Amino acid sequence: xxxxxxxxxxxxxxxxxxxxxxxxxxxxxxxxxxxxxxxxxxxxxxxxxxxxxxxxxxxxxxxxxxxxxxxxxxxxxxxxxxxxxxxxxxxxxxxxxxxxxxxxxxxxxxxxxxxxxxxxxxxxxxxxxxxxxxxxxxxxxxxxxxxxxxxxxxxxxxxxxxxxxxxxxxxxxxxxxxxxxxxxxxxxxxxxxxxxxxxxxxxxxxxxxxxxxxxxxxxxxx
Numbered sequence: 001x002x003x004x005x006x007x008x009x010x011x012x013x014x015x016x017x018x019x020x021x022x023x024x025x026x027x028x029x030x031x032x033x034x035x036x037x038x039x040x041x042x043x044x045x046x047x048x049x050x051x052x053x054x055x056x057x058x059x060x061x062x063x064x065x066x067x068x069x070x071x072x073x074x075x076x077x078x079x080x081x082x083x084x085x086x087x088x089x090x091x092x093x094x095x096x097x098x099x100x101x102x103x104x105x106x107x108x109x110x111x112x113x114x115x116x117x118x119x120x121x122x123x124x125x126x127x128x129x130x131x132x133x134x135x136x137x138x139x140x141x142x143x144x145x146x147x148x149x150x151x152x153x154x155x156x157x158x159x160x161x162x163x164x165x166x167x168x169x170x171x172x173x174x175x176x177x178x179x180x181x182x183x184x185x186x187x188x189x190x191x192x193x194x195x196x197x198x199x200x201x202x203x204x205x206x207x208x209x210x211x212x213x214x215x216x217x218x219x220x221x222x
Contacts, residue, residue: 018054025071029078035104044097063115091142092158096122103131112142143216159214
């Protein structure tokens with residue numbers, strides 16, 4: 001083996017295999033793929049599930065939550081159409097993995113998590129990822145973001161709702177995009193909401209996605 005060549009099964013080879021598996025699932029957004037190359041999913045997965053981090057599957061988290069499958073994450077993030085230095089509001093931090101991806105794509109991220117246990121763990125993981133300065137992580141109700149946060153260019157809702165909360169629409173800048181999932185006739189489908197002016201929004205339903213439901217309010221016990 002020549003100097004500088006990576007051993008079989010090395011980090012680099014695992015990353016390439018991971019990215020190729022996503023491309024095989026239809027992920028074509030190069031910006032998203034580059035971010036997934038930069039941000040190690042292993043860093044954010046619970047240690048006991050580290051062997052699943054490079055597979056296209058959801059991973060269990062504390063508080064009965066899950067780390068969304070990578071191809072679903074890519075579908076959501078791609079629909080955001082991220083731009084450099086965009087202000088991004090994320091609802092449902094979870095492991096913090098998506099927060100880091102958004103930061104890796106140049107976003108200035110405010111992420112809200114209703115479970116204190118998850119928020120604390122995600123804060124620690126993001127702190128070791130190199131993106132801590134770009135992510136403002138808060139233990140808060142994502143359905144009722146603090147008005148002092150102002151408006152955002154992009155809003156990502158990491159879960160399924162029956163309707164898009166009005167409080168989130170109010171935080172969207174004119175020309176901004178909100179991406180999430182809606183329960184429509186018993187099926188979860190991606191939704192992209194674009195704010196066209198101060199009082200008008202365009203809603204576009206997309207493909208079926210497998211995402212957990214989002215619950216409003218702060219968790220009292222966890």
